[in-house]
Amino acid sequence: MNNYHQFDVVVVGAGGAGLMAALYASKTASTAVLSKLYPTRSHTGTAQGGVGAALGNIEEDHPEWHTFDTVKGSDYLGDQDAIEFMCYEAVQAVYELEHYGLPFSRTADGRIAQRPFGGHTNNVTGKPVSRACYAADRTGHMILQTLYQQCLKNNVNFFDEYQVVDVLIENGAAAGVIAIELASGEMHVFHAKAVIFATGGHGRIWEITSNAYSFTGDGPAIVMRRGVPLEDMEFFQFHPTGIYRLGILITEGVRGEGGVLINDKGERFMEKYAPTVKDLASRDVVSRAMYLEMREGRGIGGKRYLYLDMRPETVNKYAALDGRKRPDGSPYVVTGEELLAKLPDIVDFARTYLGVDPVTQMMPVQPTAHYAMGGIPTNKYGEVVIDEKNTVMPGLYAAGECACVSVHGANRLGTNSLLDLIVFGKHAGLRAAEYSQGADFQKLPADPTEFARQQFEAIRNSDGDEKAYVIGNEMKSVMFDEVGVFRTEQGMNLALEKVRELRERLKRVRRPDPGKIFNTEVINIWELGNLLELAEVTTISALARTESRGGHAREDYPKRDDANWLKHTLAWWDHGQVRLGYKPVVITKYQPKERVY
């Protein structure tokens, strides 16, 4: 067979999760990594602030505190066994990255530097704790580079710019994937015993987003079309500080270093909403507070943005009011140079995209679509589980942002995604390799590319007058307005109707580029199809959940409702219709309590 490849393990995606999985799987199994982007272009490289681990390098900290903070941050929807596993593994995982060569910033005594981040606290005092391990404000860049470098060192097989478009499932087990080689347009069959999806998020559904063009939810959409449900898709995080109108992220690390949010009256309004941790409350809490401020007319000049202020005089004023101290007990005082050294990329973004110098001027910010808590359901070993009883699908794995373990529940804490990548990427890799040693290749069907070909032929032969560009923009706009920070039944019904209309219109898109070589137009249309299907699943899951929890805030149901909704949503794609089911949350030590910051 032409374009046929065989590997024990195929990893789809070369971001933090995919590379970590590949590093571990390739130790014992023949492993290939397929990525639509050249690996170092993956979105992990944009992560700024840090990776969470209770190293205690700056002040007292414990994995147990990290566990509790994550459970609380998740608004009690995270599975506590998995959260505990992640937070305890975190410490070794970060040391391992350091041993791989990751150039962490350092403390005066040569240890890994750490800074405070939203929702991470000293469980005794309730005050913010320095738990985010960082490399300036390019932690994700350094993780991505370091893991890629280690993969080169270990001769991992890479298939760069291969777009996976289908997963093969035979006899109820994973059998491989179908991919398009972008440079030639050829379809390839990758026959595998185990397949690991690590394709990242789908934030391109929303208009204002911190997410890359490539965040189109391919992995979840692919497996969903093959009968795997998606978990908790109604939970999507809106990060408080995106650059106004562009959505480009300004890391929470800015607030970790003492920056504050300011409204039109010059007030530090977070004091009202989170009296203890203020600007370092959980992201869902801060984003909602910002919306409320803007709704009450306190957006800057009445507009839909607020200021993020990290000028040294402001930082020092509020640090003094809060009584913030340095580790040696002296008062917390910063200079412009220090901020520049700790947050160089942020300063660069603000200068480039806003024309603002954040050391002397305030930055206009608004909440921006940021992170998918929901995704492909897995257990804590990265094995994909396909029903209410957590039945494992043999040979299928997922890790990173495309997966839902669930360690983030209804709201992810900052720094916990990078942690999720390295911990669950590693375990998915280990498990997949181990499984492949004892398993046989599934027999492939006579024409394994059939389903993928059908999808692409439909796009290539489409001959209408619709523009994908316009359809995409209409989706983003309605989803941002109606399935965003605040939601109502009426608004979401509107969005659902619109998304369904757009799915129909996408079938009548104008005839695309007929070529084979780097046909990015056809690929983009296929990706937009993925986004539209995930937008529909998101909206239907959100409509059904008649409560407010974490990132899912309903104005018509403003309270959390543990009696009825302390459960995970599962959504199946049944011939174009969404069917919902539910499964229980794993609760071990921490009974749900009201969430106060």
Added chain:
Amino acid sequence: MQVKLKIFRYNPEVDKKPHYDKYEVEADPTDRVLDLLEYVKGNFDGTLSFRRSCAHGICGSDAMRINGRNRLACKMLVKELGTDKILVEPILGLPVIKDLIVDMEPFFANYRSVLPYLINDEPPPKKERLQSIEERERFDDTTKCILCACCTTSCPSYWANEQYVGPAAIVAAHRFIFDSRDRAGAERLRILNDQFGVYRCHTIFNCTEACPREIQVTKAIGEVKRAIATGKIE
């Protein structure tokens, strides 16, 4: 404002030779050149091909020649060009595949040739290896590289001889040579002492000017040259 875009086009499946297409589009001064390319692709010609992902200068996908200079299309704002005429072409020195997409493999082969990974076979401690703030600072600048190829493909020495490893590969080597935790500096210096190594650099500074991450590329190359000359890594 109205801008006049002139874009290099080449589709190997239909064109014998490259040509240029012109488009007039309404642009905001704060638009990125990447926004304009997306607009043209979405509205006028879906066949226009280019790479992009992050759209804020971090992933390194969209290096191109914009009005004759190597830039990331997502980091170049219309207002900064100081003109309403925008010429967009692929970066030089790498084979064009289609429109603005070039074959990056020769570039990455050079990257791989300098052992771009930490080498240290001593068993690591239980916790982190210690490194002082000063030691960490020594190679900070070169950790910023995003492998976009803006530097290498702006270098006349690289255009003249593509066997030259080029500035980006030397930057990658620098990042490890000066990392106090690494043990293979001498090996990398030997590789770069080759006839296609550092001495092809004639300090023209194009690379430093082109770097979207503001890495002092020429300075880094100079430090590597000095280490080769003195046999000392300081």
